[in-house]
Amino acid sequence: PPPNPPGGISQTMRGCCMLYNVIETGVFNKLEQNYPREKLEAIGGLRTPLRGLYDTQPDDEWERAWRISEVLLGKIKEKSTELRAPMVIAGAPEWRTLVPDEWAKEVASARLDSGRLTIAAPTDQLGQIAGRLDVPYINLLPPLQAATATGDGPFYFDFDKHWNPRGHVVAAHDVRVGVAWVATDALEQRVDAVLFAFEHLQEVAAVVEQGAAD
Secondary structure: OOOOOOOHHHHHHHHHOHHHHHHHOOHHHHOOOOOOOOOOOOOOOOOOHHHHHOEOOOOHHHHHHHHHHHHHHHHHHHHHHHOOOOOOEEEOOOHHHHOHHHHHHHHOOHHHHOOOEOOOHHHHHHHHHHHHHOOOEEEOHHHHHHHHHOOOOOOEOOOOOOEOHHHHHHHHHHHHHHHHHHHHHHHHHHHHHHHHHHHHHHHHHHHHHHHHHO
16 A cells, blocks of 8 residues: 655654754765764654664654655566566665664664664665565675674775775675676576477477378
């Protein structure tokens, strides 16, 4: 079913207050040089955006956001199918997932204590969406965690927390492996289809030849 229309105080503020939009979308954060911790963002009502993002039982705006994401990815799949271009989804974790202590401090709440918040929640959510859409999924959280454990990091720039060159190397390796697997699988399916068609044609040719002989 389609998501419920947005409502509540957050939606009201978005429609009337430019400053609220500047804060919520993260533009305010970009003005500082030490990468603020998003305390002023207001996505998800009174809950911080991080708690909503890492919630294994998302509700409110986060449930709606995930459902919208699934609809949009479904549209992308329809287009890729139309173009006969295989689609792959890659889940890229944010920097906090590689610093568990920092992550736990930022999302500290009763939900964390109960186990409802987990580092893998967003990448798992994306994987579930990919599964429902029958789209191959590459989860980049495990390889980045493994590389961090071996001391190869850091993998994110200090300021804006996007991947640095090391992060891109780790991600590119696993994306390449995943895409190669998808390409190989697609090629095998096409080969199987060609072989099936060839065998069918052989059967048809045999029947025609038999009919001509009779």
